[in-house]
Every structure is written in structure tokens, then in C-alpha cells.
Amino acid sequence: MITVGILGLQGAVREHVNAVEQCGAKAVVVKTVEQLAELDGLILPGGESTTMRRLLDQYHFMEPLKEFAASGKPMFGTCAGLILLAKRIGETEEVHLGLMDITVERNSFGRQRDSFEADIAIAGVADSMTAVFIRAPHIVEAGENVEILAKYNGRIVAAKEGQFLGCSFHPELTDDIRFTQYFIDMCKDGKESIEKKVAIDVSM
Template sequence: MKIGVLALQGAVAEHIRLIELAGAEGVIVKKVEQLADIDGIILPGGESTTMGKLMHLYGFIDALRSFSDQGKPIFGTCAGMILLAEEIAGQEQPHLGLMSMRVARNAFGRQRESFETDLPVVGIVEPVRAVFIRAPLIEEFGAGVEVLATYNGQIVAARQGHLLAASFHPELTDDYAMHSYFLSMVK
């Protein structure tokens, strides 16, 4: 099984490491053509506005929508979650607009408010180690979206069919449970 990590910006190597610890081959994706050779893709954390612009520039918007239309799984972490959302609070246009949810950017505050916690996640036995850095949250969600995790009553992880989103950075820990969960979706 080959899992790509979109390598336009963000924590690419860290995701590759955890994909491999979870038992799959990690592929750094820099070109649209590479999407044909992978079974699932992770949209990493980073800066969502910059990533969205780079995705437009390099043709990834339509290519990732087509990837999703084929039922291939996509996992967005932090900024990647923002890229997946149908609606972004305070912003006119979404990026990919694939997942039926409205997200708020930087909902947990600025860089200095960053924190780590152990988070219970539906479908994963042990709590997941989650790193929140200028993290977004899911304000609202539509039909077909399953809430997987909350923190202080706020939705921080969800799934809609073949789409998975998390507010936090699982790749900045040694805990590959979220990556294993994603691999089970790809299988």
C-alpha cells in the first residue's frame, strides 16, 4: 500500500515516518501525476492559505477532487483539515470543498497557546497523543460526517466516508494510531 503526503509545505517527513511505522510505503507527492500511483494521501499541517495557493498553482485542486471522486481516502491534519472543508469561517471560498463541515482557523489561539494532550478517538483503543498548534476546529458539520474526537466540547476530528480530518498534528509524536486508522480506511 502506498500513501502519499502532499509536499507543497508542512510536516512531510514526519508523516512519512509514521506511515512507515504503521506498515505502509510513504511517498512524497510533489506532482499531480504521482496521484495515479498512490492509494491514499495525507494533506499535512502548514499554512492553509499558502498551501491553497500552491495547490492552485500546481494543479492539485482539480486533481485531488478527482482523486476523492474515485473514492480514494484523504486525511487532512490541521491546515489539511481546512483544505478539505466545504466552508471556512470568515473566508469566501473553500480550497477543495470536499468535506461537509465549516471550520474555524486558529480556533485554539496563537502559537504560544499550543499544547499537547491525550485524546480519546472513536475507533482507536488507546487515547491518541495530539499536538495542537494554531489549530482549527469544526464548528458545524453536515449529514454523513461522524465526529471522532472532541476537546473541551469542541470537535477536533471527524470522518466522512473516505475523508478523515484532524485539528491536531499526530505526526509530531511517536504515536501512529491515527495513521493506522487511516491505513484501515485505505484497505
């Protein structure tokens, strides 16, 4: 069984747990660095990116998360989680994990009161699915190796680069689990690749 962690320091954690479990995978709420070792993939949920960064520092998660990424295991950032993954944030803001070759702009679609739902197409996932935008960022620029998966009104709102997946919206807040399943499939592929590499290293 695939085990997917949801970083449990702040944000929409329970909803992600439900979505992961509906996909038939095991969900683990991650509150300690030690839990990362048991995971095949990790979701960085929505919330407030500045608060999340403060908690990541407080609980000494920054370097272990970078090591987790370096191991080849997939990571999925939604809303604030997308901001944590980005290598560039606006023009002046401090970068957090800096793992995904994208530039993001915070609160691109307005404040909390401007939250909305929209039907969007996501490449490789769905011709149409409802996306929930809450104080959402968007991807301003994407590097040449970044695959753009979805746009809304001309703005990039979902993208993938290698083992990293990110979106501006909250896929866990609807009953549609197809995007979560897409990430779990990435975790399955990642687990197989890591196991093959280990087997080759052992045999050499």
C-alpha cells in the same frame, strides 16, 4: 502493499512519512500531479492553509485532487489539511477543495505561542492518546453523514465522512501511530472496494 502519499508542497511532511512507514505502508512525497495515480490514499499535512492553497493553484493540483477524491480514494487532512477538505470555512473565507461536509474555524485555539498537548479519546482508535495542537482549527458544524470521532473541551477535533478523515491536531508529531494506522486501514478498505468495482465493470 498500501501506498500513501503525503502532499509535499508545504508543512510537516517528513513526520508523516515516518508514521506511514512505521505502519508498514509505502510513503510517497507528492510534488507532482502525475504521482497521484500510484496512490491508494493521500495525506494533506499541516502547515499554513493560505500558503498551501497558493501552491496548489501554482502547481495545478486543485482539479486533480478533486478527481482523486471522486475516484473513491481516501484523503486525510491534518490541521491545515482539515481546512483544505472543508466545504465551509468560517463565515466569509474562500473554500478550497470543499470535499467534507463540515464548517471549520481557523486558529481556534490561539496562535503559535498557544500551542499545547492534550490527551483525548478518539472513537475506534484509542481511549486516550496525546494530541499536539499548533495554531489549530476546529470543526464548528458537521453534516448528518459526518461521524464525530473526537472532541476537546466540547469542540470537535476529529471527524470522518466516507473516505474523508480530518483532525485539528498533528498525529505525526508523537510516537503514537494508531491514528495514522486508522487511515491506512481506510486505504486498504478503499483499495479493495475500487478493485471489486473494476472487476465487476470488466465482467459486465
